[in-house]
Amino acid sequence: MNLEEARRRLVESLVAEGIIRSERVKNAALKVKREDFVPESERRYAYEDMPLSIGYGQTISAPHMVFLMDELLDLKEGMLVYEIGTGSGYHAATIAEIMGEGRVITTEIVKELAIFAWRNLSRAGYSDRVAVIACDGVKLRLREKPDRILVTAAAPDVPYPLLDLLKDGGKMVIPVGVFPQKLLVVEKRGGEIARRYVTDVAFVPLRGEWGFDKKRR
């Protein structure tokens, strides 16, 4: 089975499982080539529904997790989306594809991965819509408030700077806690914060000042 065929089959099964619910997410899943975002040795596994190694102890999330989060983000054309944890750049590419018009700013704490992701995104044709910044994404000061925030590493709890950064009326999708981590949708409305638990998940831990590898304040 070639990769095109494998991609089509995986998308069909994710639709059947109820993970992919919208046409927009389905079309993006069919369009973005996951094999172009993994190391050469992992290409043939690109359409197995599991996380794959991208080096530096990090992984590209399983496709069902990427598209579950994309559906929860409720993306609309023209939005500004902020991602913490670029990894391979695949998730950011799917978001850009779903929005069509719109911008993604994605941050990666491992410099080598930021470069890897930037190469992948450029080759795949997303360099005009996705910006990659090598930094601790929780600490970055953005001038513009994002409509959506996606965190792809598990934080001890929802980091305060991200709640502050999120636009009013905006949504954040984030895994929190220790294994099994809880996937949450956090909404900000009129200054009020609502948290909704979705499901148990397994992500690599968030690093940096608001992560697990450093004591906070």
Ligand code: SAH
């Ligand atoms: N979304 C990615 C998967 C990311 S795995 C993809 O589509 O491939 C989580 C990533 O978060 C790892 O690459 C890790 O290095 C990064 N990360 C962890 N803590 C971070 C932080 N504080 N700021 C930015 N990136 C972080």
